[in-house]
Amino acid sequence: MKHDLLLDLRDLACGYQEQRVVKTLNLHLNAGDIGCLLGPSGCGKTTTLRAIAGFEPVQEGEIRLAGEVISRPGFTVAPEKRRIGMVFQDYALFPHLSVAQNVAFGIRQNPDRERITAELLDMVNLGALAKRYPNELSGGQQQRVSLARALAPEPQLLLLDEPFSNLDGELRRRLSHEVRDILKARGTSAILVTHDQEEAFAVSDQVGVFNRGHLEQWDTPFNLYHEPATPFVASFIGQGYFIPGRMTGPDCVHTELGELRGNRAYAWESGTQVDVLLRPDDITLDPGSALKARILGRTFLGAATLYRLQLPTGCQLESIFPSQTEFLPGQDVGIRVAAEHLVLYPAQGETSSEQIGVRRCGGMA
Numbered sequence: 257m258k259h260d261l262l263l264d265l266r267d268l269a270c271g272y273q274e275q276r277v278v279k280t281l282n283l284h285l286n287a288g289d290i291g292c293l294l295g296p297s298g299c300g301k302t303t304t305l306r307a308i309a310g311f312e313p314v315q316e317g318e319i320r321l322a323g324e325v326i327s328r329p330g331f332t333v334a335p336e337k338r339r340i341g342m343v344f345q346d347y348a349l350f351p352h353l354s355v356a357q358n359v360a361f362g363i364r365q366n367p368d369r370e371r372i373t374a375e376l377l378d379m380v381n382l383g384a385l386a387k388r389y390p391n392e393l394s395g396g397q398q399q400r401v402s403l404a405r406a407l408a409p410e411p412q413l414l415l416l417d418e419p420f421s422n423l424d425g426e427l428r429r430r431l432s433h434e435v436r437d438i439l440k441a442r443g444t445s446a447i448l449v450t451h452d453q454e455e456a457f458a459v460s461d462q463v464g465v466f467n468r469g470h471l472e473q474w475d476t477p478f479n480l481y482h483e484p485a486t487p488f489v490a491s492f493i494g495q496g497y498f499i500p501g502r503m504t505g506p507d508c509v510h511t512e513l514g515e516l517r518g519n520r521a522y523a524w525e526s527g528t529q530v531d532v533l534l535r536p537d538d539i540t541l542d543p544g545s546a547l548k549a550r551i552l553g554r555t556f557l558g559a560a561t562l563y564r565l566q567l568p569t570g571c572q573l574e575s576i577f578p579s580q581t582e583f584l585p586g587q588d589v590g591i592r593v594a595a596e597h598l599v600l601y602p603a604q605g606e607t608s609s610e611q612i613g614v615r616r617c618g619g620m621a
């Protein structure tokens with residue numbers, strides 16, 4: 257397995273005319289890895305992708321590919337000279353060319369083009385449809401053709417801009433797994449843009465969470481969920497609640513749920529007010545516990561049930577319990593916190609941050 261640095265964005269700023277959409281962006285991708293740019297609409301994901309592709313000039317910093325500078329202010333290597341492939345949301349196939357001709361388009365001069373095209377079409381399971389035209393294919397099939405076409409010239413890096421967003425539910429999930437398998441089997445490095453967290457996690461080795469033009473964290477899916485660097489990342493990735501707490505030691509915080517101890521130390525002094533992130537899987541059922549919570553609502557998920565709980569102070573939490581035992585709204589249950597990764601932030605107050613998946617409770621116990 258290769259671990260060479262392939263793509264390196266250093267202190268990058270890019271945007272349109274005088275407007276800086278993306279600022280001081282630093283990230284790197286190793287050869288063979290799949291990275292993802294994830295974030296809400298308008299945060300600058302596509303702008304970053306277009307700068308990597310060479311469609312937009314950079315305003316500050318630089319982009320290096322395999323050690324070579326391909327963009328810096330006043331210098332932009334042309335897109336077709338970058339050995340970067342693109343897969344677009346709307347497939348962008350040539351309507352007047354057959355499936356096979358579409359795939360062969362970027363390797364027209366290659367004497368081996370027929371063999372390469374046939375191999376790629378087999379790989380994306382479209383060998384039998386080589387003679388069809390794009391308007392005779394489903395959306396999923398068109399996106400497979402578009403992937404095969406982008407892979408044909410053996411790009412150093414593949415960029416995928418919301419490639420599955422025109423497809424629905426099950427097909428979207430299936431194709432995203434398929435694309436990961438294909439890229440991994442070929443050792444192709446890629447950057448995917450999406451606003452769908454499930455898709456980002458299914459496809460990528462590393463994910464960057466963007467917020468208004470800033471990259472808040474570039475990390476593995478596991479770390480984004482369990483060790484979110486900022487309240488925004490905690491909110492954007494997964495579900496949960498912030499509850500108020502007070503530091504009682506470097507790795508220990510007093511909350512309404514008792515003393516919680518985590519696996520890392522914080523530099524704040526004892527007495528500092530903090531927000532404690534609690535995910536639904538951090539709260540477990542413990543019938544013998546003195547700590548009781550009232551069931552406010554529930555969502556049956558199949559193997560498990562997601563419960564919305566209220567603590568005596570009014571703070572709310574969510575928890576996932578196995579669905580074999582059923583609890584009813586209004587019932588009190590014993591709970592325990594089983595959070596190995598204690599994630600704390602300086603107390604923000606009730607209204608200071610925009611929360612998406614994670615909600616904040618007021619009032620310290």
Ligand SMILES: Nc1ncnc2c1ncn2[C@@H]1O[C@H](COP(=O)(O)OP(=O)(O)OP(=O)(O)O)[C@@H](O)[C@H]1O
Nearest residue numbers: 272277295296297298299300301302303304450451
């Ligand atoms: N050609 C353009 N000229 C001027 N501003 C633009 C242009 N394209 C995008 N923008 C602006 O740049 C900002 C970032 O847009 P961008 O397309 O990078 O966001 P995104 O994160 O990819 O969003 P989405 O998920 O909705 O595609 C937005 O405010 C957008 O209005």
